[in-house]
Amino acid sequence: MLRRLVCTALMLGAAAGAHAAPPSAKPPAARLMGKRAPDFALSDLDGRLWRLSDLRGRKIVALQFASTSCHCGQTALVALDLLYRRLGDRGVQALAIGFEVAPLQPPEQFARMAQLKVPFLHDPGLKTARAFGARWPPCLIVVDRAGVVRWACDGFAGDVAERTLAALEPLLAADEAWNAGSKYGRLYGSGTPVSVRGRVAAVERCAPLKGMSPGVAVTLGDGARQHRVHLGPAWYVETRRLPIGAGDVIRVSGVSVRLGGKPVMLAVEVAKGAQALRLRAADGRPLWEATGGT
Secondary structure (H helix, E strand, O other): OHHHHHHHHHHHHHHHHHHOOOOOOOOHHHHHOOOEOOOOEEEEOOOOEEEHHHHOOOOEEEEEEEOOOOHHHHHHHHHHHHHHHHHHHHOEEEEEEEOOOOOOOOHHHHHHHHOOOOOEEOOHHHHHHHHHOOOOOOEEEEEOOOOEEEEEEEOOOOOHHHHHHHHHHHHHHHHHOOOOOOOOHHHHHHOEEEEEEEEEEEEEEEOOOOOOOOEEEEEEEOOOOEEEEEEEEHHHHOOOOOOOOOOOEEEEEEEEEEEOOEEEEEEEEEEEOOEEEEOEOOOOOEHHHHHOOO
16 A cells, blocks of 8 residues: 555656645745744644654654645655654654645544554644644644754645655754764763863853754863863753753763864763753763664
8 A cells, every 4th residue: 555655656746736736945834944843732643642842852853734635645644654664763753734624535544544654643723734834735844853943845746755855864964973873972982081070161052073963062160271061962952951051060970082183071971969961871872862763
């Protein structure tokens, strides 16, 4: 069934323009580009409640305002499902949000027939669709791990799955550049254990190496010298409940390495008063890697 529907997608691609509005270069959803995505709380076909805010700091989210009311919509939904099966273990959560008026086939029936893995969420009154500026299905929106909209496209086209994949891959690569097997991640093995307690002089976002997503770094003074400390990717650090600002006294344990010829500390744990944020396991593996699986 999945193979037949994908073949249908290829056949429909050439004729899609005659049957549905083409993808807009600047859909209404584009007004959200670079901004925090609107939150929602919607139930799927099994009654599970999904909140977008629950995925922040954990997953890259591919949203599709989807419909089973036409064959083009069904094909786009299957394409999203295939994309999810391909990228789910790399930290992508795909969600289909119903954009339904009079479905050709009830979503529950179609989901069973097509054996969909992607959750299909009900959107009563299309309130979420309006919040995102969706005009017609399928409207595709990519939200990064920080909860910020990074890409939007609406209207059916034969290459919509490829365009969604092209939007996702750079985000995935930038986040994975923080992982243990990356050039940056391998620095940890060359480090010397160190622990520092001091006052925060500055907190800033930075990308330690080219191609990495932004991270959080602090400049820490212990009275004798200043230490440059990398905590981790911003989408992970900033969504944990340990706010750190200039003037705070913190304690950091980690390893000291050299990056660009300068000493840098890669944090394992940072503590502020009685609160602590663990960033790496005992073997140095980043804990943010655990957010990649489904």
